[in-house]
Amino acid sequence: MAKINGNEIKPGFVLEHDGGLWAAVKVSHVKPGKGGAFAQVEMKNLRDGRKLNERFRSEDKVEQVRLDNKDQQFLYESDGKLIFMDSETFDQTELDADLLGDRRPFLQDGMMATIEYYGDEPLSVRIPQKVVCRIVETEPVVNGQTAAKSFKPAILDNGVRVMVPPFVGQDEDIVVNTELFEYSERA
Structure with missing residues (x-):
């Protein structure tokens, strides 16, 4: 682990x-008129999800902790647990x-998902940013309505x-887009 100054903290x-x-979620650098500058950091606990706002002076x-990333394949879900498999060693990992x-x-x-480990402890799962889904319910297409920049609701599979x-x-x-929960393009 490396020690860094409070003003070197970045999101992520x-x-x-x-x-x-x-995990640093949002970082804003503040330079008040009186007193020293500081970084206002919004953080999220990787183990229990709590949020915290903290000030760090320079x-x-x-x-700073380095996490190990491993690409693993999702197999199935059982009793609120997600089962992933390492494609190299075929070891299975069970996550909440x-x-x-x-x-x-x-x-x-x-x-395929990326699982971040701290030692042997899995902390988070990252799925691909773009996923293909099928629309199961939406309003019918109306001719001539494609020129306006309007949107309609749809329910995915x-x-x-x-x-x-x-x-x-x-x-x-x-x-x-799985991060923004919005339509990206036709598949």
């Missing part, structure tokens, strides 16, 4: 702070479905609601 950094592992030292949060519906059988352009119809495959 994993820090050891107050006996826990925290002279504060913080432990809560680690994915609201992105859980986008996880598909056989999908995984139960997620997204807004799609009017020219996209039912039973079509689309690409969905």
Whole structure:
């Protein structure tokens, strides 16, 4: 682990702070008219999901943690646990479905995901940013309505609601951005 100054913290950094592992979500550098500059950091605990806002001055030292990334294949879900397999060693890893949060519906059988480890402890799961889904319910296509920049609601095969352009119809495959939960393009 490396010690860094408080003003070097960037979003995505994993820090050891107050006996826990925290991911920096938002960082804003503040230079008040009176007093020294500081970094206002919004952090999320990687083990229990708690959030914390903390100020770090440039002279504060913080432990930056490096996580190991492993690409693993999703096999199945059982009793609220997600089962992944390492494609090199064929070892299976069991993780809580809560680690994915609201992105859980986008996880598909056989999908490759990146699991971040701290030592032997799995902390988070990253799925691909773009996933192909099928529209199971939406309003019919209306001719002549494609010129306006309007959207209509659609329900995907995984139960997620997204807004799609009017020219996209039912039973079509689309690409969905899993971070923004929005339509990206036709598949």
